[in-house]
Amino acid sequence: MAKKTSLYEYAWRLPLILWQGLFFVGPLLLMVAMSFWLVRNYRMEPDFVFNNWDRMLSRDYFWNAYFVTFWRATLAAILASVLAFPASFALAFRASDTVRRWAVFFLIVPFFTSYLVRIYAWQVLLAESGPLNAIIGFLGLGPFTMLNSGFGAMVGYMTLVLPLVVILQTFSLAAIDKSLIEAARNLGANPRETLLRVIVPAAKVGLIIGFVFAFILSFGDFVSPFYLGGSNPPTLSILIVDTTKSGQQWPRAAVVAVMMIATLFVVAFAAVAAAYRKRS
Amino acid sequence: MRIGSAISWVYVAALFAFVFAPIVTSMVFSFNSDRFPTVPLGEFTTHWYETAFSRPEVWTAFRNSLIVAASAAVFSTALGFATAYTDFRYGFRFKNAYLALALLPPTIPLVILGLAMLAWLARLGLSGTLPGIIIAHTVMGAPFAMAICRLRLQQMDSALEAAAWNLGASPWRAMRTVVIPFCAPAIISAYCLTAAVSFDEFIVAWFVSGLNKTVPVMILEILQGNVDPQINAIGTVVFLTSMTLVILAQLLILRKTSS
Numbered sequence: 036m037a038k039k040t041s042l043y044e045y046a047w048r049l050p051l052i053l054w055q056g057l058f059f060v061g062p063l064l065l066m067v068a069m070s071f072w073l074v075r076n077y078r079m080e081p082d083f084v085f086n087n088w089d090r091m092l093s094r095d096y097f098w099n100a101y102f103v104t105f106w107r108a109t110l111a112a113i114l115a116s117v118l119a120f121p122a123s124f125a126l127a128f129r130a131s132d133t134v135r136r137w138a139v140f141f142l143i144v145p146f147f148t149s150y151l152v153r154i155y156a157w158q159v160l161l162a163e164s165g166p167l168n169a170i171i172g173f174l175g176l177g178p179f180t181m182l183n184s185g186f187g188a189m190v191g192y193m194t195l196v197l198p199l200v201v202i203l204q205t206f207s208l209a210a211i212d213k214s215l216i217e218a219a220r221n222l223g224a225n226p227r228e229t230l231l232r233v234i235v236p237a238a239k240v241g242l243i244i245g246f247v248f249a250f251i252l253s254f255g256d257f258v259s260p261f262y263l264g265g266s267n268p269p270t271l272s273i274l275i276v277d278t279t280k281s282g283q284q285w286p287r288a289a290v291v292a293v294m295m296i297a298t299l300f301v302v303a304f305a306a307v308a309a310a311y312r313k314r315s
Numbered sequence: 316m317r318i319g320s321a322i323s324w325v326y327v328a329a330l331f332a333f334v335f336a337p338i339v340t341s342m343v344f345s346f347n348s349d350r351f352p353t354v355p356l357g358e359f360t361t362h363w364y365e366t367a368f369s370r371p372e373v374w375t376a377f378r379n380s381l382i383v384a385a386s387a388a389v390f391s392t393a394l395g396f397a398t399a400y401t402d403f404r405y406g407f408r409f410k411n412a413y414l415a416l417a418l419l420p421p422t423i424p425l426v427i428l429g430l431a432m433l434a435w436l437a438r439l440g441l442s443g444t445l446p447g448i449i450i451a452h453t454v455m456g457a458p459f460a461m462a463i464c465r466l467r468l469q470q471m472d473s474a475l476e477a478a479a480w481n482l483g484a485s486p487w488r489a490m491r492t493v494v495i496p497f498c499a500p501a502i503i504s505a506y507c508l509t510a511a512v513s514f515d516e517f518i519v520a521w522f523v524s525g526l527n528k529t530v531p532v533m534i535l536e537i538l539q540g541n542v543d544p545q546i547n548a549i550g551t552v553v554f555l556t557s558m559t560l561v562i563l564a565q566l567l568i569l570r571k572t573s574s
Contacts, residue, residue, distance in 0.1 A: 043486040043487065044401075044404075044405055046397075047397045047398075047400050047401045047404075047405075048397075048401045048405070048407075048413070050393070050394055050397045050398075051394055051397060051398045051401075051413070051416065051417055051457070052413070052416065054390075054394055054453070054454070054457070055416050055417070055420075055454065055457070056416075058432075058435070058450050058451070058453070058454050059416070059419075059420055059454045060416070061435055062428075062431035062432050062434065062435035062436075063423070063427075063431050065431065065434055065435050065438070066427070066430060066431040066434060066435075069434055118330070119330075121323060121326050121327075122323075122326055122327045122330045124323070125320075125323035125324060125326065125327050126327065129320055129323060129324075136569070138327075140565055140569070141331070142334070143561065143565060144558055144561050144562060144565075145334050145335065145338065147508065147511050147512060147515065147557060147561045148338065148511075148515065148554055148557050148558055148561065149515045149531065149550065149553045149554060149557055150515070151515075151517050151531050151534055151535060151538075152337075152341055152531075152534065152546070152550030152553055152554060153337035153338060153341070154337070155341070155534070155538060155546050155547075155550065156336075156337035156338070156340040156341040156344075156547075156550075157337050158542070159340065159341075159344060159352055159542065159547075160336065160337070160340055162351070162353075162542075164351060164353055165351075165352070165353055166340075166352065166353050166354045168353075169353045169354045170354060193333070194333075194334070194337060197330065197333070197334060198334055201330070251422055251424075254424065255423075255424020255425060255426060255427065256424075257425070257426050257518060258518075262538065272424065272426045275426045275427070275430060276426060279430055279433070279522070285430065285433075285434055288430055289430065289434075292426075292427040292430055292431070295424060295427060296423070296427065299422070299424075303422075
């Protein structure tokens, strides 16, 4: 079945190249090009000038937003990894195959279920006079201000990423060769040593992938910092929305977007390198 | 060890409670009479459903969402299947680049994809139209469809298709009579999942949609006003729709893989 089938072969291969080329790569390249365009009288003109780059990268508000976004995404990725781990551990080592399969089943459902409405529900739950503060009030505490703060945004990030991180961690932990753990026990390792020196290194790739996805999703998220974080301080995603929606400053928004993509590339590559580095 | 095990199950339960709390809350409060919901609950009411669904723009938004989701899912699934089949059947130069092209879209932040799509579709004269949203959602759904179809193809004995060829079937006929029937559950599953992805997506749709709003875009715009329990009512309908689709999608693959 050498090259007789080439028309057939191309019929299956080309659709993706054409579609993603035209509607994924094309738009992104245009956006990069657009960051060098000029806006005159509210109209964009193709050009090759660095005005937008100059203007954005010399402003404090851009760098403030940059570091806030980076810091929050890092924190969210650490928090999600740490919060997810005990649950993933239980699902991987203490659950039967059936229980684990259903747990993953029920974690996939919320991951694909209207994030926006879930964030609205948190807005109601966390409100000053909302249910959570009412319950805290019964205990004689509060009320706490939870909305429009870093805390609120973090609750939102966890809503977004926790299911995914638990799934990724569970798979990587469940794939560990159980005899490795038994061997460690037989050789006299206590549970803590077994965890840190056998289990975590063996599941390293999955744990790092979970961390990276949590970072990517939190870094780009608009909804949580806007509706739960009160957009104060603004994140890069909020900056893009504001710059795009108010006035025709798409080229400046494009600068922010290119900076974000560059950052994600660096983080993803660093993580992959860390994941596959041989242990010395 | 018993206590340790009990604690870890309580922890798992707490994590699930956190993940499902907003979904349950939204459903409960959609039937609650208080405008600013809290505990103890107010009275049972269907008032918010009645107000929300007496507005013609809500119906228009649902109609738009259904059109977009149903069409984007067709294109995503077709693209995803073709890509999965290519990956399964053929090796070629730059295959890694090909696969990267297929799987990268979910890693690009939605606001960025929204901005890029807006600029691009505006040049093509498609911004503000439903076809524009369908195009964008197809890009976003295809990787998920590809993953599902690829998993299913993995379970197919590749000799099966070769056998059909040897028995004189043309590749097209072997595809139609062997490969596609074998992949049918995955194809339907991919359709359901990509429909759910499209039905729930609001950032790119918001950038691109203009006046043709889908349901989540409408919710986003109501949200910018104030707390409004109508969102719980509309949101509950959205939850039920997308949850049904995702559950269906999963059951279709699980049933086949376990048998």
